[in-house]
Amino acid sequence: MKVFGIDIIKGSVRSRSRRPVYALCRMEDGEMLDVQEVTAFRLQRLLTAEQPEILAVDSLQEIAADQHELYAFLQSLPPSTKLVQVTGGERTESLGKVAARYNINFNRFDPYAEARTIARVASLGAGVQVIAFENTTDIVVSRHRSPGPGGWSQNRYARKIHGAVMQKGREIEARLRGAGLDYEKKETKAFGGCSRVAFRVAAPREMVPVHPSRGADVQVRVTGRRLDRIRFEPLSGRPRYLIVGLDPGTTTGIAAVDLDGNLVLLTSSRQMTMSEIVEEIYRAGKPLIVASDVQPMPYSVEKVRRAFNAIAYTPKQSLPVETKYELTALFTYTNDHERDALSAALDAYRSLQSKFRNITKRVGPGFDLDEVRARVLRGQPLDTVIEDMQGAPAPITEAEPAAPAQERSVEDERVMALDGMVKRLRSYVQELQDTLRERDREVEHLRQSLRRARSATERRIRRDAELAAKDAAIESLREQLRGERRRSRRLKKRLERMQAVERLESAEDSTPLKVLDSLTREGVRGLQEDMGIAGGDVLYVPRAHGWGRGVIKDLAAGGVRALLVGGEPPDPNLVRVAREAGLPLIPAEPLSPVIRGKTGVVGSLALDEAIAAWKEEQKEFLREREAERVEYLVREYRSEREKEVRRGG
Known part of the structure; x- marks a missing residue:
């Protein structure tokens, strides 16, 4: 080869x-x-x-x-x-x-x-063989050059090319018939013969007795039909040897490593039967050792070991949890069952490492170490194994035509192994059926328990849902209660202030005051919401900063009797706007008001005198404004007359 x-x-x-x-x-x-x-x-x-x-x-x-x-x-x-x-x-x-x-x-x-x-x-x-083509081959015979426009001999030239294509197609068809291959043929007729002949042969390309070629007039293309996806097939049909660890129970854990300690399989399931476990392991390879993490080996693990005729391994004493974590630290698993199965396989591999190293030192290069290790572990002397393997021919793939005897021996060995496996599995059928009946009873018991648990769970869920709804309603009512309590406290304070104002109003020698925080719309709105502003009220503002014309007009329109201004003397512009609106604006300092929070009092006699004085000044202000208006009209009249005289002159 x-x-x-x-x-x-x-x-x-x-x-x-x-x-x-x-x-x-x-x-x-x-x-x-x-x-x-x-x-x-x-x-x-x-x-x-x-x-x-x-x-x-x-x-x-x-x-x-x-x-x-x-x-x-x-x-x-x-x-x-x-x-x-x-x-x-x-x-x-x-x-x-x-x-x-x-x-x-x-x-x-x-x-x-x-x-x-x-x-x-x-x-x-x-290694693996890369396979990209189906077992079907396409052969296309076509022209190697185009006839073109041509001249006087164009028809003869085209007839020559098409005749050559047809003749080549007939030669290829004769070869396919001689090889006994099935095929489909499709011809494209043209002047003097065929312009194209296509064959679809039901055989791989290496079995087709036709090769690609190019001539003066004809070309032949031979191609295999592509697979949708490239496929890989092992070059050697012998499965690899494995060290398998099992953790039986309600959930079965399966782990397998090769003879070099590399992880090959790690899975777990609650639904696996014994036959499914055997099939899962067989797909991964050939178990050489079946291991358990406890001493002695469980009966279900022993049955799997006997199914494969594998070597049994159990630790001297059951593996502690710390050792399991140490063994599986470099691997990823999803549950404790997979961890226990993997630790059993790795513990078996660890116990054989020194023996494997000695075998590697004594065996020369070019030997399949897995086969050597497997034979030695099954009891054969190493020298005998080396002699047998030296005399054995190199492994040949199944498709190699040069060694049909070895192919048959490999196939016979595989058939014998499978036959023995079938016989052993049949001997376990009765045991598996008994186990299945026992499991069915256990499943029915578990189903009844599950139904009872589900009923209890559903009742608990309904109760929890009702409690959650009631808790939400209680929390909503509590929030409403807190809001109503805040509103009640605000109303209570407002009532107390209004009662204080009423007490002040009932006094004979004093007039109550309502305190305005600032001479702005926000201050007026706050006082309106807190105590209310009614006609005839006397307001007090500590400072006149930030006043506005609209605020003065609103207070005058609301019927406020007077506005006392504390602090510095009021702004002349503010005084003028108040007189224009008709709102008595009186400095508070001469009246000496007494302020207590949002309310206060001022002497009634002093207030009446101040308002009377303001009204006298207001009359004078109105007379002066009227005089100014008349004087303005006279000036306007004179100006218009002068303009008319100038136009008339």
Whole structure:
């Protein structure tokens, strides 16, 4: 078997200026031929010329920038050449881990060493085959050049080309019939023959006895039909060995690690039956050891172990919780059952690490360490295992036509293993049925308990909802009560002040005062809301700052008897506006009012004299304003007469 292993040295498939250069290692029948530096074009030429069985890479990103380029690259490979990614398919791992599985060391900074390692592990059966095409092939025979407008011999020229296309189609059809392949044919008729002949063959491209070609008049294209999604198939059909940890119970925890301690499977479920547990583990690999975290091993774990004929492992004493946390510190799990199952598997792996290291030291490179470890753990001497594996041929993929005997032996071994598994599983059917009946009774009991719990829960939820609604109503009423209490306190204070004013009004020798905070609309509004302003009231303002014409007019319109102004003498403008509005504005200092909060008193006699004096002054103010008005009218009349005399003169 010829194997090509490549690793990129420099450049990139994504770069237009620095095209990739590869280190190419060529191996044949396990012997390394040479390692050389090649360009991508040179690599294609070598693949076409030598047609190796395997082209191995450690990453598809080194040969194609995207999926479209990968399809094109796979289409350009010879039909018999498989593209193998040695680091895995959907879930990849490093080349170092893959090489360590075969006890191979290499310098990961040397592309030539990586190319040798890639070719070697691929020849030993590592990696997955990249499959991008269905088992259907399209063959298209068409013209290699267009007839064009032509001249006198145009018809003869077109007839020659179309005849050549039809003749080539008949040759290909004869080959397909000779190979016994099923196909569909579609011809496009043209002058003198066919312009296009298309075949759809129900066989993979490597089985079709037709190759792409180009001639003077005819070209042949052979392409496989693309899959919707690229598929990865293991190069070796043998499942990997596992160390499985189980935690049985109402919730079953399952964990599996490979023989290098890498986590492969970690899951848990409340619904798994025994057969489903076996199937779940079988999908992950072949259990070599089945472990438990308690001593002795539970009966359900023992049944799973016997189903796989695996080696049993239990700790000397049941693992404490601290040890479980220590073992699983580097892993992520979702519940305690997964933690217990994982700790059982890791504890089994930890107990075997020293033995695995000794095996690795004694086994040379190129051996499948997992197979060696499995045989040694099952009791075979290491020397015998090495001799057997040295005499055994290298693992070949199932599609390899050169080793049908080994394919049959692998298939027979797999069939025998499955047959034995079926027989063992059948022996457990009665036990599983008894367990199922017992579980059904337990489920019915739990359902009754659940119904009772649900009824109690529903009653509690309804009661909680009613209590919540009542609490909300009580809180709303409390808020309303607090508001009413605040309003009651305000009204009580207002009543007390009004009663104080009434007491002052009832006194014979004094007049009550209502105190105005400021001579502004806000001050008037506040006094109106607090005590009210009625006709005949006497107001007192400590200072006349910030007064407005509108406020004076509003007070005069409201029938206020007088406005006493404290502090400095009032502004002349304020006095003039008050006289124009007819509001008595009297300085408070000569009257000596007594102010107590929002109310006060002033002597009635002094107030009456001050108001009378203001009214006398008001009469004089009105006479002067009338005189000014008459004088203004006289001046206006004289001015108009002078204008008329000037116009008449």
